[in-house]
Amino acid sequence: MNLWQAIKERRSCREFATTPVEDEKLEAVLEAARWAPSVLNKQPWRFTVIKNQELKQRLKDSCSKTIEFLHQASGWKWLGRYKVDFLAQAPVIIAVTADPQDAGADKFLPGRGESYAMSCCAAVQNMLLAAHALGLGSLWYTLYDKDEVKQILNVPPHMDLVSMVVIGYPASPPGSVPRKPLEELMTVIP
Ligand SMILES: Cc1cc2nc3c(=O)[nH]c(=O)nc-3n(C[C@H](O)[C@H](O)[C@H](O)COP(=O)(O)O)c2cc1C
Numbered sequence: 001m002n003l004w005q006a007i008k009e010r011r012s013c014r015e016f017a018t019t020p021v022e023d024e025k026l027e028a029v030l031e032a033a034r035w036a037p038s039v040l041n042k043q044p045w046r047f048t049v050i051k052n053q054e055l056k057q058r059l060k061d062s063c064s065k066t067i068e069f070l071h072q073a074s075g076w077k078w079l080g081r082y083k084v085d086f087l088a089q090a091p092v093i094i095a096v097t098a099d100p101q102d103a104g105a106d107k108f109l110p111g112r113g114e115s116y117a118m119s120c121c122a123a124v125q126n127m128l129l130a131a132h133a134l135g136l137g138s139l140w141y142t143l144y145d146k147d148e149v150k151q152i153l154n155v156p157p158h159m160d161l162v163s164m165v166v167i168g169y170p171a172s173p174p175g176s177v178p179r180k181p182l183e184e185l186m187t188v189i190p
Pocket of ligand 1: 010011012013014139140141142143172177
């Protein structure tokens with residue numbers, strides 16, 4: 001698949017078929033992550049690949065509680081309708097963790113040190129694009145209670161849970177999502 005096609009056609013998927021993801025495809029998605037840029041080439045990312053149904057169910061239950069909390073806290077109506085059944089339904093969830101000590105020199109600047117997480121985000125984007133190129137659906141997922149999910153997944157205390165990536169074959173084609181026009185986003189300083 002052409003790069004531009006992958007960038008423009010990838011959409012977040014929130015409804016997955018239970019069809020398993022082939023090991024070669026999963027490996028290709030992780031291989032794409034491995035080649036992402038990272039601060040000082042530290043490659044801070046670690047990937048926990050979750051296929052276990054009981055664990056996925058526990059993640060879903062934990063995240064459902066988090067969504068309910070967010071609904072109450074924000075009053076945002078869409079959170080009342082937002083369901084995270086896809087966490088139990090999708091065949092694979094990849095938790096992306098990293099040691100915040102693996103930031104670059106930015107960690108010595110006051111209030112900074114986020115480059116380890118930025119590096120992980122580059123890896124996540126590579127995963128989403130690779131998944132799409134392989135005919136898989138994916139979702140970048142972040143609405144979780146970090147401490148609770150780290151406990152469920154046995155993530156060591158010093159590691160940050162940067163994101164989760166949900167992967168599987170789409171059950172239905174994801175809808176289209178608009179983008180702001182470039183003129184609205186761009187300032188040129190001549
Ligand atoms: C940093 C980040 C966090 C996100 N977290 C969530 C999430 O927790 N749950 C979710 O359903 N979508 C999440 N998304 C997906 C966005 O909602 C989605 O990318 C956006 O609506 C644009 O749609 P598209 O991905 O189909 O182009 C996240 C995306 C990013 C980049």
